[in-house]
Amino acid sequence: MDVVNQLQRQFIDYSASLHREGFLDDQFTQLQKLQDDNSPDFVVEVASLFFEDCEKLINNMARALEQQQGVDFRQVDASVHQLKGSSSSIGAMRVKDVCVAFRSFCEAQNREGCLRCLQQVTHEYSLLKNKLQTLFRLQQQILAAGGSIPVVE
């Protein structure tokens, strides 16, 4: 069972670091709490949905911002708003923070600022995706080793 303990400790540490670094916030913990026997893959499911959604929205924003004729900031703003909503729902704090800044650039109709934010959002999203994938892998390993996922408060 040492393996399990080790894995669990790793999981806890990793989780804590993600929280510390602002990748995840309390909302993510809430999500984890929602996971139970009836929905054992709940967190993974939500996260996957989020990633898909995120990619779609980022593409929308990119397309809208690339318009040479004239950027439809309302459209960009709508996408950013949605991303803000979903990222806050999943607990992706850093992504959400970028969205907040992004929105003010949209309101100011600042194309440069928006493009910068778009870059940032893309960056944060990739980072988060990697980190969560690592976390999920750890979870799977724990379960495979017969252990249970520790709840990180």
Next chain:
Amino acid sequence: MTVEQIVSEGKDQFPIGMRVLAVDDDPTCLLLLGTLLRRCQYHVTTTSQAKTALKMLRENKNKFDLVISDVHMPDMDGFKLLEHVGLEMDLPVIMLSANGDTKLVMKGITHGACDYLLKPVRIEELQNIWQHVVRRKKKDRCNSGSKDKPHPDSGEAAGIGNVDNNGKLNKKRKDQNEDEDDERDENGHDNEDPSAQKKPRVVWSVELHRKFVAAVNQLGIDKAVPKKILELMNVEKLTRENVASHLQKFRLYLKRISCVANQQANMAAALGTADSAYLRMGSLNGLGNFHTLAGSDQLHNAAFRSFPPSGVLGRLNTPAGLGIRGLPSPGTIQLGHVQNSGNPTNDLSKLQSFVPGNHNTNILQGMPMSLELDRLQHNKNVGHIGELPTTDSMTVFPGSGNLVDARITGFSNNQLLGVTSNSLMLEGSSQQATSHTSVSAIGFQNGNALSDFTSIAPASNQLQDSKAGSQGQASPINCNAGQIIRSAPQEWNAPRKDAPYQSHASINSSIPINGAMIQLGQCLDRNNSIFHRTTDLDSVGPLNFVDPLSIKHSEGDNSIMEPSVIEKEGYLMFQPRPHGSHVPDNIGSLEDLASAMMKQVPTNLSVLLQEGGCNGYSLRTSI
């Protein structure tokens, strides 16, 4: 879901198993929301499309207890959905958004949301949302009950208010519900008066209502006290309590109309041309809405955004009220006690009388009176469009008179609503539109309409621009308006110069009204078809409203009023008034009424009213 139903079914387990409909275009949020809600042990249905949600709600209004919706959605604005739901189904709606701007929250509240949650939503917040369902039920129950007696409801309400203690609350509620149920059963259906006295239910027939209105007018709306009204009416077996509760509803109705009237005025113009589309108002319960007037102001406010809360359209779904439903609930149709500025009141009463006159009840039924939109849904009979149950029972308008009012209110509202929102703007209505703009605001319109309304106000021109957007939504309202107008027109027939709409033909018969109603219902679909449905009704086609009015005049054809009005929307909305001063036939009157009420411009309305076109309606005479 009626209160009784909820009470009886969910008594033991509520809030467990409460049926929630969750709408959010973001899949992540939707999944999360659904999971959280299931964790609270609610019965959850999710959809990412607002249109799908509306469809589901319309299919069976009683299928859900509560709706949670995101604000930003691609296919339909959350506020519009909110308005629709409020108008048609009178269900509590909770808004959800990542944006917590005060302005947005305010917008949500004015549109009738009973709560506004911020994303990310937490389970603790969702655990108490059932309180909104209970609160609404109580409110409906209280509203439908007699005012005089302290309702056990209030007791319950108080009990329920304590949301912390769920268990206790449930139990208390249960007990109280049981008591009330007993009383209710004994007392009869719609009158949920929990008072111990089991008074025989009073059916506010057209005649009765007419007398009532006449008495009120005689006394003056401000001085009209139940006792004096009762004396003036001199009807056997009518108690002061009956009169009191009827008066309350009437006052609300008037208030609603006045708000709507302003908007409607605008819309009316637009409506004039609208085809039956607006009649479609789909769920127009017509009467039902009316009741809701009395009941909820939420919707009302929301709908009108700009209007004062006196709201007409609020969620009129007071169970009792729905007269249209076929429940003859005495109070139901009560035209809402809309307190319009002096003039309107009278007018309204006049209008009211019109409707009642239609024994066609169908008409009333048909008339979802925008107000009643919600109700329509309930009333299968109402059939909204086309279905207007031809049953003679006035069920539709419990108090036929009420219907009238409802119509009127609705009408004005619709008009405005429908009109503004879309094409309603009647072509010709420009004249009217200007005056009535305010009316349109009436909440009827589904959220869309409302928005449109505001825009319509500017001028009939706008009306003409059928706003495509609102159309869809507006239609429902329009329909009502149309219907209302239609029904009203009959009465008004009066001097409409325009008589263009004389689709009359059978207008007098309930058909017109029905048509209107139906149309309103149909309006939803935006197809003008709604009105068409009523063809047999009398041409009241979308314009039904207008027609009724015109019908009188022209007797000739049933052409349903030239839906010159907006037809795009299918609303019957009033036909464009030729001069704006007159309500083009029926619609005009409504519009006028509305505008008059709102703006205190009695010209049209008073003219209308005075002219009375309606044969049977006391309105005319009283005017």
